[in-house]
Amino acid sequence: MREYAFELRLCAHLETADVPGVGDASVVSRQLGTSVHASGGRIVDTVCVLPGPEFGDRVALTSDTVPPAVLDTDVPIGEYERVTRVFDGPPERARSLADAGAKTGFLDVTRRDGQQVVRQTTRYPDWVGGLIGVENKPDLGRPGDLERQMRHDASLGVLDYAVVATESHVTRAHLNRLPDDVGVWRVDFDREDPVEVIRAPERLDSTGPGLEVLDEHAARTDVRPVTAGEKARQRRRVVERAYGKGWRTFDLPACARVSTGDGDTPLPCCEHFGRVVDPASECGDECPGFEAADAPDVDLDAERERRTPWERDAGGRRRQAGLDQF
Numbered sequence: 627m628r629e630y631a632f633e634l635r636l637c638a639h640l641e642t643a644d645v646p647g648v649g650d651a652s653v654v655s656r657q658l659g660t661s662v663h664a665s666g667g668r669i670v671d672t673v674c675v676l677p678g679p680e681f682g683d684r685v686a687l688t689s690d691t692v693p694p695a696v697l698d699t700d701v702p703i704g705e706y707e708r709v710t711r712v713f714d715g716p717p718e719r720a721r722s723l724a725d726a727g728a729k730t731g732f733l734d735v736t737r738r739d740g741q742q743v744v745r746q747t748t749r750y751p752d753w754v755g756g757l758i759g760v761e762n763k764p765d766l767g768r769p770g771d772l773e774r775q776m777r778h779d780a781s782l783g784v785l786d787y788a789v790v791a792t793e794s795h796v797t798r799a800h801l802n803r804l805p806d807d808v809g810v811w812r813v814d815f816d817r818e819d820p821v822e823v824i825r826a827p828e829r830l831d832s833t834g835p836g837l838e839v840l841d842e843h844a845a846r847t848d849v850r851p852v853t854a855g856e857k858a859r860q861r862r863r864v865v866e867r868a869y870g871k872g873w874r875t876f877d878l879p880a881c882a883r884v885s886t887g888d889g890d891t892p893l894p895c896c897e898h899f900g901r902v903v904d905p906a907s908e909c910g911d912e913c914p915g916f917e918a919a920d921a922p923d924v925d926l927d928a929e930r931e932r933r934t935p936w937e938r939d940a941g942g943r944r945r946q947a948g949l950d951q952f
């Protein structure tokens with residue numbers, strides 16, 4: 627199976643089943659960056675977030691991602707403060723950040739004495755109970771950069787657990803090439819319970835400092851220390867992005883050959899190729915099987931809401947709808 631199809635099917639499964647041996651993932655997302663120093667460095671295929679004690683408050687807060695730069699700033703709760711005093715940098719940046727936070731409903735922005743002022747509408751909730759990253763390698767015969775990726779995850783520790791998921795038969799040699807903390811799942815979607823745990827992941831040190839693997843050469847590995855504070859900030863970015871993004875990041879194409887498949891949740895299935903396709907890279911009028919038609923009428927947000935605690939109209943979205951009435 628191609629990696630894209632494998633990834634979507636695994637996301638669909640993890641959304642409604644437990645992460646084996648770890649817990650119930652309330653949020654599943656895909657393709658999220660976890661590097662602290664190397665921007666655009668490590669992109670984790672599938673990210674699962676376990677609910678923490680105030681998960682319900684996060685659900686009610688907003689259906690979108692609270693902008694990371696807003697969360698990195700001490701915005702007062704209750705008392706208004708001038709936007710330009712709260713956010714560093716030029717006034718345009720400060721206003722833009724305040725507006726972005728207000729759109730989600732996390733910030734309240736208004737005018738007082740001719741000045742734009744801001745406050746937090748609520749305390750940011752303690753909503754994360756754990757963070758699991760899954761690297762999808764359906765075919766271990768074509769591992770690509772797998773070993774370096776897993777060394778990165780294990781030594782950095784932005785995640786609580788790191789796992790490799792594959793369709794391949796897993797040998798002792800495969801396991802030996804991965805850090806001991808990294809778990810391995812063998813996945814077969816034809817089975818009733820598709821995930822077989824070959825090796826359970828060990829909990830990583832996500833609260834202390836870590837080392838980020840930046841580059842590897844024949845005789846040396848370049849690493850950079852990461853403080854506990856930097857890790858905490860990056861974790862918050864990852865979980866917020868996961869919450870707002872989810873995993874249904876595809877649009878179904880306007881092609882007569884696409885269907886939503888016969889699984890529990892719609893996937894972009896192509897009758898011409900007989901498999902799940904990646905609409906962003908495979909669909910369009912240059913595809914040999916393309917036949918123009920209306921795209922299937924599928925509401926992917928409604929589907930996420932039906933299958934998970936996520937609420938599409940929470941916080942900013944609802945607030946915006948209210949504002950639109952005036």
Ligand code: SF4
Pocket residue numbers: 879881882883884895896897898899903905908909910913914915916917
């Ligand atoms: S555009 Fe091509 S790949 Fe996409 S659904 Fe149509 S036939 Fe399939």
